[in-house]
Amino acid sequence: MTTAYEEKISPEYTMSTVMEEAQRCLLCHDAPCSKACPAGTDPARFIRSVRFRNFKGAAEIVRENNSLGGVCAHVCPTERYCQAGCSRCGIDRPIDIGGIQRFVTDMERRLQMEILRPGAPNGRHVAVVGAGPAGLEAAASLRRLGYEITVFEKRERPGGYLRYGIPAYRLPDEVVDADVAAIERLGVRFRCGVTVGTDVTMESLKAEYDAVLVATGAGEGKTLPLFDGDSRVETAVAFLARVRGNKGRGESIPDHALVVGGGDVAMDAATTLKKLGVRRVTDVAYEEFCEFLASAQELEGARNAGVTIIDGYIPVAVEGKAVVFRHRHIDAELRLAADKIILAVGQKADAAGLGLAMNGNEAQSRDYRTADEKIFVAGDIAPGDKTVVWAVRKGREAARAIHSSLEERRSR
Amino acid sequence: MISKDLSIDFLGVRFENPFCLSSSPVGNCYDMCAKAYDLGWGGVVFKTIGPAHFLIDEVSPRFDALTKEGTPFIGFKNMEQIAEHSLQENLADLRKLKEHYPDKVLIASIMGSNEKDWTELAGLVEEAGADMIEMNLSCPQMTSHAMGSDVGANPELCRAFCEAVKRGSRLPLMAKMTPNITDMVPVARACLAGGADGIAAINTIKSIVNLDLNRKVGLPIINGKSSISGYSGKAVKPVALRFIQQLRSGEGLSQLPISGIGGIETWEDAAEFILLGASTLQVTTAVMQYGYRIVEDLKNGLMHYMEEQGVDRLEDLVGLANASMVPAESLDRDYIVYPRLDEERCIGCGRCYISCYDGAHQALEWNEETRRPSCNTEKCVGCHLCVLICPVGALSKGDVVMKPGRKGKAEDKSI
Known part of the structure; x- marks a missing residue:
């Protein structure tokens, strides 16, 4: 069922x-x-x-x-x-x-079509760190160029945010499974449950592989100091990952849930809450509708699910059960009592222990290359939009950067 | 991406794939044909070259289209005649095409007004480098009755002109048939007797497509008048397939080499022509509408079809369906296939009920409460109008029942 x-x-x-x-x-x-x-x-x-x-x-x-x-x-x-x-x-x-x-x-x-074909083996081996969309696309692109590819993924299965973030009603498991399986059949090896930086070091990857692509994403939700220590609070990414895992079974259902944020992740969290059966879900967004971050499709999906969306407010205080918001431009205050509070206020890069020089959430890089000629970056820690389609683009472009870099090195 | 060999021999010439431009506005000069070759067409039938003494003078505008609801170009009407460039220009283009594309097939379409013309043109196009000749015996909008479909309806004239062409050239020869005739077989036979090696079918069908209702003139309007002229496109495919089948059904013609023409837009259309006996295929109207690029899906789709059918050589598909077409009196009339309703799929529109009542045998009954049809098998004759009408595919072939007193078993029928 x-x-x-x-x-x-x-x-x-x-x-x-x-x-x-x-x-x-x-x-x-x-x-x-x-x-x-x-x-x-x-x-x-x-x-x-x-x-x-x-x-x-x-x-x-x-x-x-x-x-x-x-x-x-x-x-x-x-x-x-x-x-x-x-x-x-x-x-x-x-x-x-x-x-x-x-x-x-x-x-x-x-029809179980088998479309992708590996390239003729070129004798080179690349490690990809992170099996999210950028890592997967890079792995497939390189494999099609004839590279041996090993992907290291800290979670138990490949997919990254596709499997542990986007709700199943938008992206069914079978779709993720099929795309990942096709890449696996292409000959890409996955080593799941392995955290690079802890279980294996970057140094050992650099020693063993011709190149290392880091595509670890921005998988950790940001929080707001205002809510520190508040037991009602959870980040949207943690919430979405848990629900995706338990398929919505066994979640405790609050009476009134509050979501803070105006991006796609906020819409996903709010819509998911409604689908779980929460009677009142209110989303409060920093942005006004004229500058909204979430896609029109996501916003419409949330509204259709019955989410109340209030735009242009910033949370300023917690008073007992209530959260107090103030409007960014007009003199207006909003008090909302909530049993559960989900924060969808951005994500942090997940690159600890990898020795990358970071600029905030992005690794220092140029055309996917870092200061270390063996290390490349892609996905959310590389410049550009943070959507899945952009992750795919960056994955493929990073694969090309690796390929041309290795060709250059060989001809040197 | 799938890659399969689509090459095929036709009249002793190897085509890298069966898809050719037909002789028409789409292959009117070097640049057009070169672009078509570059995009993957296997051959080009260059726009019909006429004798130097016959001047082409075209009308403006010269096309019209039959549309239906959202579908443009169900059928297309064309008043253009043969190539308007000079004989010398056309021959120069043929030469240049053969020089730059030696591996592609170049077919010269020619048309004369007398035997001397035909012989001369045949010699000239052979000298210019054509791999094959197609005789245009069938253009329905020529300004001379000594040329075009008036000739193609006359077997004696066709035979004489084929002989004339053979006197001028040793190239393989196809004769292009007019469908503006009841029986194509006598004309085809006359052409073969005159030396043609194969048949191209069909040219366009004489037509009036639309009228301007206020001005009470056919379209397109040329200074207040219009003319009957050739109709092509998807709408003529059934007519073309019928003629090709009839040709291959003629006694001694079961292996007749055919270049199929008429409404080909998709690989499925192409496969139908091949299964009914065409070895090569010619396309114009779909190219006029969508561009040369359609060859990509024609080729790729045909490759997938061959893969599904477990066929590695295209020629193995040629004519496979000919034997399934039999005279009406030979069909099995002993059983009825009743329609079956998929309740899950049915959306309750009632279109099947309307069509069954008004266009068939009042066999579907309509439940106003549930908005679902049910079949009264006492009345149902198994015509399947309802199956064709249903917008969601909820009706399909169901129980097979023998008519009373007939021999045989329902389960043995291949429905």
Whole structure:
């Protein structure tokens, strides 16, 4: 039995409805959607394949351009990227690119298509630290170039935030499993439950491998001093990871939960609380709606789930059960009593013990290279957006940086 | 990405894949054909080259399209004739194409107005480097009745012109058929007797697509008038497939080499033409609408189909469906397949009920409470109009029942 938490929110296309949607596509010249995809998934090309009823060809295009094409199809905030570029907006509304990509990758999974192929072995071996989206994409890209790849992951399974962060109703386990399994079948080795810096040292990785890519992400939730020692408080990342693990079973259900934050993680936490059966969930965001961080899709999802969202307030004090907020621009105060408080106010880089020189949450790097010629970085600790689709992009670009660096070293 | 050999022999010429531009506006000059080759087309049938004395003078505008709801270009009407460039320009382009693309197949489409023209043109295009000749016996919008589909409806003339071409060139020869005829077989036979090595079918169908209702003139309007002219695109595919099947059903023609033409847009269309006997395929309308790039999905999709079918050589698929097409009197009329309803899928729209009542046998009954149909097998004849109408695929083939008094078992039927 699936729980309410696991019930998927996005409707699935059938063969005939996906054709209706693909038929809306204008098949543009020099398609803006493809130019707008950070991961280079090339939606114009795979939608054209769907339009001409070449569904398997569509799956090949998605997968060869994006090893996490299944995951991205479910979680990408397409309204900010490909769909924002869609020429169809000049007529009515953009093509549902994410939905078509879901149909294509779901079909690929059902048909057990084997699309990715390893490159001819080049005798070089790269270690990847962290099996989140950036590490996974880098591992797949390098493997396709002929590298031996070992991925070190401190958690028990690969996936990173895909498996331990994004709620199952948005990203079902089977989708993560399928994308990871395809990368595993490509010949990428995973060593899970191993923390680099504790169980193995960076020095030993550097000695053993031709290059080391650090893609450990920003997996630890930030807190606010105001809430120090408050037993009602939990970070959103810890909360989401736990619920993802127990599938929403056995959670204690508060009467009124408060979420602080206005990003996608805050929307996920608030929506998850509603799905668990919390009667009143209030989200208070620092940003006003005109500058909101969460994607339109996530915001709408939270509202549809029944979350009350209040914008533009900062928490200033805790008075008994109540949290006091003050508006950022107008003279207004808000008091909210809560039994549970979830903080979604940003995340911290997870790079302790790796010897990286950090600038706040980002490692000091240039084009994914660090001061140490053997060490590279990708994912949230590299510059750029912190979305999954950007992690994919950074993973692939870091793989290219490693490849060209190793080629340079060899020719020296 | 899948990679499979799509090459095929046709009239002794090796095509790297069966997909060719048909002789039309899409292969009108060197640059167009070069781009098509670059994007992966296996061959080009260069736009029909006519004799120097026949001047081409086109109308403006010259196209129209049949649309339906959201679907553009169900069918396409074209009034353009043959290549408007000079004979010398066309021959120069052929030469340059062969020089720059020696491994691609270059087919010259030609059209004369008398035997002398045909012989001369055949010699000229061979000299220019063409690998094959296609005789255009079928353009339905020529301004001369000595050219085009009027010729293609006359077997004696076709035979004489084929002989004329063979006098001018030793290249493999296809004759391109007009569908504006009841039976194509006598014309095809006449062409073969005249020396043609294979048949290209079909050219466009004579048509009027739309009228301007206020001006009471057909479209496109040319100074207040219009003309009947050739219809192409997806809408003509069923007609093309029928002619190809009829050709291969002719006595002694079961192995007739055919280049299939008519509404090919997807790899599925292509596979249908191949299964009915086409070795190569020609495309225009879909290219006019979507560009040469469609060849990517044509090729890739066909490769996946071959993989699914466990076929490594494309020629192994040619004509596999011919034997399944039999005369109406030979079909098994002993059983009925009743429709089956998938209650889970049904969304209660009632379209099946309307169509069954108004267009079939009043066999579906409608429950107003549950908004679900049920089948009265006393009345149902198993026509499956409801199956075709259902927007969600909730109706499908169900129980198979023998008609009273018929021999045989329902479970033996291949439904």
